[in-house]
Amino acid sequence: MGCLGTISYTFFLLSYSSRNPIRSGPEGFQFSRALKSSSRSMYRGLSLRTSMGEETAASMARQDERPSRGIECSVRKVPHVLTVAGSDSGAGAGIQADLKACGALGVYCSTVITAVTAQNTVGVQGVHHVPEEFVGEQLKSVLSDMHVDVLNIGNMLLLGAVLNCCVLEMLRLKQECFLLLRLSMFYVKNSRNFQFKAALVVDPVMVSTSGDVLAAPSILSVFREELLPMADIVTPNLKEASALLGGVQLETVSDMYSAAKSIQSLGPRNVLVKGGDLPASKDAVDIFFDGEHFHELRASRIKTCNTHGTGCTLASCIAAELAKGSSMLPAVKVAKRFVEVALDYSKDIIIGNGFQGPFDHLFKLSRVCNSCKGQRFKPSDLFLYAVTDSGMNKKWGHSITDVVKAAIEGGATIVQLREKVAETRDFFKTAEECLEMCRSYGVPLLINDRVDVALAIDADGVHIGQSDMPARVARILLGPEKIIGVSCKTPEQAEQAWLDGADYIGCGGVFPTTTKENNLTIGLEGLKTVCLASKLPVVAIGGIGVGNAHSVMKIGIPSLKGVAVVSALFDRECVTTATKMLHSVLMDVVSTPN
Numbered sequence: 001m002g003c004l005g006t007i008s009y010t011f012f013l014l015s016y017s018s019r020n021p022i023r024s025g026p027e028g029f030q031f032s033r034a035l036k037s038s039s040r041s042m043y044r045g046l047s048l049r050t051s052m053g054e055e056t057a058a059s060m061a062r063q064d065e066r067p068s069r070g071i072e073c074s075v076r077k078v079p080h081v082l083t084v085a086g087s088d089s090g091a092g093a094g095i096q097a098d099l100k101a102c103g104a105l106g107v108y109c110s111t112v113i114t115a116v117t118a119q120n121t122v123g124v125q126g127v128h129h130v131p132e133e134f135v136g137e138q139l140k141s142v143l144s145d146m147h148v149d150v151l152n153i154g155n156m157l158l159l160g161a162v163l164n165c166c167v168l169e170m171l172r173l174k175q176e177c178f179l180l181l182r183l184s185m186f187y188v189k190n191s192r193n194f195q196f197k198a199a200l201v202v203d204p205v206m207v208s209t210s211g212d213v214l215a216a217p218s219i220l221s222v223f224r225e226e227l228l229p230m231a232d233i234v235t236p237n238l239k240e241a242s243a244l245l246g247g248v249q250l251e252t253v254s255d256m257y258s259a260a261k262s263i264q265s266l267g268p269r270n271v272l273v274k275g276g277d278l279p280a281s282k283d284a285v286d287i288f289f290d291g292e293h294f295h296e297l298r299a300s301r302i303k304t305c306n307t308h309g310t311g312c313t314l315a316s317c318i319a320a321e322l323a324k325g326s327s328m329l330p331a332v333k334v335a336k337r338f339v340e341v342a343l344d345y346s347k348d349i350i351i352g353n354g355f356q357g358p359f360d361h362l363f364k365l366s367r368v369c370n371s372c373k374g375q376r377f378k379p380s381d382l383f384l385y386a387v388t389d390s391g392m393n394k395k396w397g398h399s400i401t402d403v404v405k406a407a408i409e410g411g412a413t414i415v416q417l418r419e420k421v422a423e424t425r426d427f428f429k430t431a432e433e434c435l436e437m438c439r440s441y442g443v444p445l446l447i448n449d450r451v452d453v454a455l456a457i458d459a460d461g462v463h464i465g466q467s468d469m470p471a472r473v474a475r476i477l478l479g480p481e482k483i484i485g486v487s488c489k490t491p492e493q494a495e496q497a498w499l500d501g502a503d504y505i506g507c508g509g510v511f512p513t514t515t516k517e518n519n520l521t522i523g524l525e526g527l528k529t530v531c532l533a534s535k536l537p538v539v540a541i542g543g544i545g546v547g548n549a550h551s552v553m554k555i556g557i558p559s560l561k562g563v564a565v566v567s568a569l570f571d572r573e574c575v576t577t578a579t580k581m582l583h584s585v586l587m588d589v590v591s592t593p594n
C-alpha cells in the first residue's frame with residue numbers, strides 16, 4: 001500500500017478550509033469535526049486521536065515543562081523551515097542550498113530528503129530515490145517533535161513516478177502539519193506569545209535550468225490538482241509555468257502576467273513566475289500575483305555562470321522570511337534581493353569544471369574573511385594608530401578622506417574614525433569612502449563608538465570605551481572576525497575586555513590631553529600597571545606626540561605595541577609630515593637596543 005493508504009485520519013479535524021487553511025488565525029481555532037477514521041496509522045506521531053497521537057498532543061502540552069537538558073537557560077523560539085527536497089552532492093541546489101539559504105537568513109532548517117543525487121557542475125550522474133516509507137519516517141520524526149513554521153517543498157520531489165504517492169502524502173502532511181501547529185498553539189497560547197504562521201512554499205521543479213523535464217506528465221496533473229491548491233506560494237520558472245499551463249509559449253513579460261494569473265486560478269494563494277530565462281531581457285524580471293494585484297519585481301541581471309541552485313535558494317529564502325513572520329510580498333522581495341546579492345558576490349568564483357557552477361550563500365561570512373585577507377588582526381598594526389578628529393579637520397580645512405590618506409602615507413598602521421558630531425548619514429558616507437581608501441592601502445579601518453556604522457559599511461572593526469556598548473555585545477553583533485578595541489584604565493577593565501572577546505586595549509590618558517574632555521590621566525605608571533596585567537595587546541593614548549612617544553615605548557613591556565594619537569597628527573597643517581615624524585621616533589625606539 002502506498003503512503004496514501006497508510007495514513008490515519010483518526011483525529012479531530014480543526015475547523016479547516018483546504019482552500020485557505022492558514023488564513024484562520026488563533027481566533028479561528030476550534031475542534032469541530034472528525035474526518036475519516038482508520039484502524040492503522042503509519043504516522044501515529046501525526047495522528048491526534050490514536051494513542052500515539054494523543055501522546056504527541058500531550059507532549060506539545062508539556063513543552064513548557066520539558067525536562068532541563070542540564071543547562072539553565074531562557075527559552076527562545078527559533079523560526080523553523082522544514083524543507084522537503086533532494087540532496088545534491090555538489091551542494092549547489094536541493095537540500096544543501098536550502099540549508100545554506102535558511103542558515104544565511106538566520107532560520108533553523110530541518111530536512112526531509114526525498115532523493116539522493118550523484119551530481120556535480122557537469123550534470124546529474126545518478127539518482128537514488130529514498131523509499132517513500134522512509135520519506136514518511138523523516139517527516140514523522142521532525143513533525144512529531146519540532147515546531148515547524150513553514151513547509152518548503154522543493155527540488156527533486158517530483159523526480160520519478162515513485163514519488164507520486166509522496167506528493168499526495170505531502171498534501172496530508174500539510175494538513176497534519178497544520179493540525180500539529182494549531183494544536184501546539186492551542187496548548188501553548190496561554191503560556192507563550194505564540195504566533196501562528198504556518199505556510200507551504202512550493203518550488204515546482206519539473207524542468208531543470210538545462211531544460212530537462214524532470215516530472216512525468218502524470219505527476220503534472222497531481223501537481224496541478226492536488227499540490228497547487230494547498231500552496232501559499234508557488235514559484236515556477238518560465239518552463240515550469242509553461243508546463244503547468246499545458247505547454248503555452250511564454251516569451252514576454254506580458255506572457256508572464258497572463259501565466260501568473262492562470263496558475264493562480266489553479267489554487268495557490270500567490271504565484272511568482274520567474275523570468276530569469278526570458279530572452280532579451282536586461283533585468284531579471286519576476287511577476288508576483290496574489291490573486292488581486294500584480295507586482296513586477298526587477299533585479300539587475302548578474303553576468304555569471306554560477307547560477308546552479310537559484311530556484312531552490314529563492315524558495316527557501318521566501319520560506320525563511322515567512323518563518324520569521326514576514327508577509328508574502330516582503331518575503332519574496334527579500335528572497336530576490338538575497339539571490340541577487342549572492343550571485344553578484346559569487347560571480348567570479350570557480351567551483352567545479354562544468355558549465356553551471358554553484359554560488360556562495362554564505363557570502364556574508366566569507367566577505368568578512370576575504371576583507372581581512374586571512375588574518376583579521378595583527379597586534380603590530382597598533383604601532384602607529386591614527387585617530388581622526390572632525391574639529392581639527394575643520395580648523396585646517398582638511399577633508400577626512402584627505403587626512404586619512406595623508407596619515408597612511410606618513411606611516412599610520414591603523415586608522416580609527418572618531419566622529420562625535422556628524423549626522424549618521426553623513427558619517428556613514430564618509431566612513432564608506434575612508435574604508436575604500438584604507439582597503440586600497442591594506443590598512444585596517446576601525447569606527448569609534450558606532451557598531452551600527454561599522455556593520456553597515458563592513459569596516460574592519462570598532463573601538464569602544466567603558467561607557468559605550470559592552471564589548472561582549474559588540475562581539476555578538478560583529479561576529480568573530482571583526483577587530484574590537486576597548487579603552488581601559490585599570491587591570492580589572494583589561495581583564496574584562498579579554499573576557500568579553502576584545503582584540504586589544506587602548507590605555508590612557510598617559511598624559512593630559514585637551515582632545516578628550518574630562519579624561520583621567522593615569523600616567524606612565526598607570527600604563528605600566530595595565531600593560532603588565534593585560535592579556536591583550538595594548539596601545540597607549542592621551543597627549544602622546546613626537547616629544548614623548550619615546551618615553552612611552554621605552555617602558556619596554558611586551559604587551560605595549562604602539563601609540564594612538566589624535567592632535568599630534570591631525571591638529572597639523574601637513575598630516576603626512578606630522579605622521580612621518582612620529583613614525584620615525586617610533587622606529588628609533590624599536591631599532592635602538594635598551
Ligand SMILES: Cc1ncc(COP(=O)(O)OP(=O)(O)O)c(N)n1
Pocket residue numbers: 385387416418448449463464465466467468485486487505506507516539541564
Ligand atoms: C585607541 C583608543 N583608545 C582609547 C580611546 C577612547 O575611547 P572612549 O573611552 O570610548 O572615548 P571616545 O574616544 O569615544 O571619546 C579611543 N578612542 N581609541
Ligand SMILES: Cc1nc(C(=O)O)sc1CCOP(=O)(O)O
Pocket residue numbers: 387487488506507508509510512513514515516519541542543544564565566567568
Ligand atoms: C580619544 C582619547 N581617549 C583617551 C583615553 O585616555 O582613553 S585620550 C584620548 C584623546 C587623545 O587625543 P590626543 O592624542 O590629541 O591627546
Ligand SMILES: [Mg+2]
Pocket residue numbers: 448449463464465468
Ligand atoms: Mg567611546
